[in-house]
Amino acid sequence: MSETPTFTPRVFSGIQPSGGLTLGNYLGAMTRFVDWQDRGTHETIFCMVDLHAITVPQKPETLRHNTRELCAGFLAAGIDPERSILINQSQVPEHAQLAWVFNCVARMGWMGRMTQWKDKAGKNAEAASLGLFAYPALMAADILIYKSTHVPVGDDQKQHLELTRDIATKFNHDFGVELFPITEPVIEGAATRVMSLKDGTKKMSKSDPVDASRINLTDDADTIARKFKKAKTDPDPLPGHAEALDARPDVRNLVNIYAALDGRDVGTVLAEKEGKMLGYFKQELADLAVEKLSPISQEMSRLMRDPAEIDRMLARGAERARAISVPILEEVYDVVGMVR
Numbered sequence: 547m548s549e550t551p552t553f554t555p556r557v558f559s560g561i562q563p564s565g566g567l568t569l570g571n572y573l574g575a576m577t578r579f580v581d582w583q584d585r586g587t588h589e590t591i592f593c594m595v596d597l598h599a600i601t602v603p604q605k606p607e608t609l610r611h612n613t614r615e616l617c618a619g620f621l622a623a624g625i626d627p628e629r630s631i632l633i634n635q636s637q638v639p640e641h642a643q644l645a646w647v648f649n650c651v652a653r654m655g656w657m658g659r660m661t662q663w664k665d666k667a668g669k670n671a672e673a674a675s676l677g678l679f680a681y682p683a684l685m686a687a688d689i690l691i692y693k694s695t696h697v698p699v700g701d702d703q704k705q706h707l708e709l710t711r712d713i714a715t716k717f718n719h720d721f722g723v724e725l726f727p728i729t730e731p732v733i734e735g736a737a738t739r740v741m742s743l744k745d746g747t748k749k750m751s752k753s754d755p756v757d758a759s760r761i762n763l764t765d766d767a768d769t770i771a772r773k774f775k776k777a778k779t780d781p782d783p784l785p786g787h788a789e790a791l792d793a794r795p796d797v798r799n800l801v802n803i804y805a806a807l808d809g810r811d812v813g814t815v816l817a818e819k820e821g822k823m824l825g826y827f828k829q830e831l832a833d834l835a836v837e838k839l840s841p842i843s844q845e846m847s848r849l850m851r852d853p854a855e856i857d858r859m860l861a862r863g864a865e866r867a868r869a870i871s872v873p874i875l876e877e878v879y880d881v882v883g884m885v886r
């Protein structure tokens with residue numbers, strides 16, 4: 547009997563440069579990435595997934611700008627390009643090469659069931675790009691081209707990670723190997739799903755046409771305060787425990803954001819703030835958000851003054867990433883039967 551292989555403990559995660567970073571990306575993803583890096587138990591690889599961004603139309607100059615700005619966001623939030631590998635996906639071609647192999651492993655039915663595909667393609671699936679449909683196979687390749695063992699993400703990515711596990715399992719089974727690990731999704735923290743400020747049942751999203759629905763990491767203090775002030779809520783005061791927020795999704799969202807920004811759990815926050823009116827709480831929330839986010843946005847603008855330095859950093863990241871991804875792709879090609 548063959549022994550189960552042990553995989554290098556390795557964390558991978560990515561963010562699309564499809565717009566500016568939101569508070570949802572920051573709390574649901576970025577702060578978790580920094581935790582993993584600082585824990586030092588795993589190799590950490592973080593990626594600007596520019597190939598994912600073009601599954602919907604992007605203006606080339608805007609995409610370049612957003613990729614650099616996202617890189618500045620990673621750095622400003624605390625990702626250290628020495629301790630972590632920081633890359634943009636298109637500079638590591640093995641992602642796309644493995645994605646093709648996975649396109650041939652994944653089944654049409656699996657892809658058709660993805661809620662993100664149904665949401666984004668909507669009723670007009672005929673007009674959506676083939677890339678949007680195949681998106682989860684590329685995401686599986688992003689993760690598995692490094693044989694990543696752990697992937698920290700927001701709650702919305704859960705289904706894509708299950709699909710990544712299905713692809714790894716099917717590949718290993720079809721070829722009688724144990725080449726890929728069955729990656730663990732890591733969805734943790736007080737803000738795994740930050741909701742729109744205008745609709746507490748809808749995810750805060752960088753491509754939402756309504757800017758007031760989200761906090762952008764580049765928003766200034768006045769804008770942050772105004773957006774929280776105008777966030778949808780109800781006239782009741784804050785309750786003393788979390789269950790009482792079950793029927794109040796808009797208020798629950800603001801409390802979750804407060805707890806995540808303050809590094810405390812929702813129960814502790816509510817025990818302290820019970821009975822406060824929402825107008826007052828929104829002001830406190832705005833002050834806390836400005837305190838936490840303005841050093842990040844200031845650092846992002848400083849870094850964006852030297853885009854050539856960002857490009858150099860990304861080229862160096864790609865070199866380090868390829869030292870891992872090239873041998874893994876070769877292993878895959880050998881297993882699949884490619885002559886090389």
Ligand code: AQP
Nearest residue numbers: 561562564570574575699700738739740750751752753
């Ligand atoms: N609202 C959110 N709450 C918590 N986590 C979130 N993430 C995104 N939105 C929230 C997490 O951020 C990481 C990167 O996501 P992404 O930007 O690559 O893709 P997305 O999930 O599709 O995010 P958007 O903002 O909705 O982008 P668009 O509008 O371009 O589709 C992931 O870990 C995600 O879970």
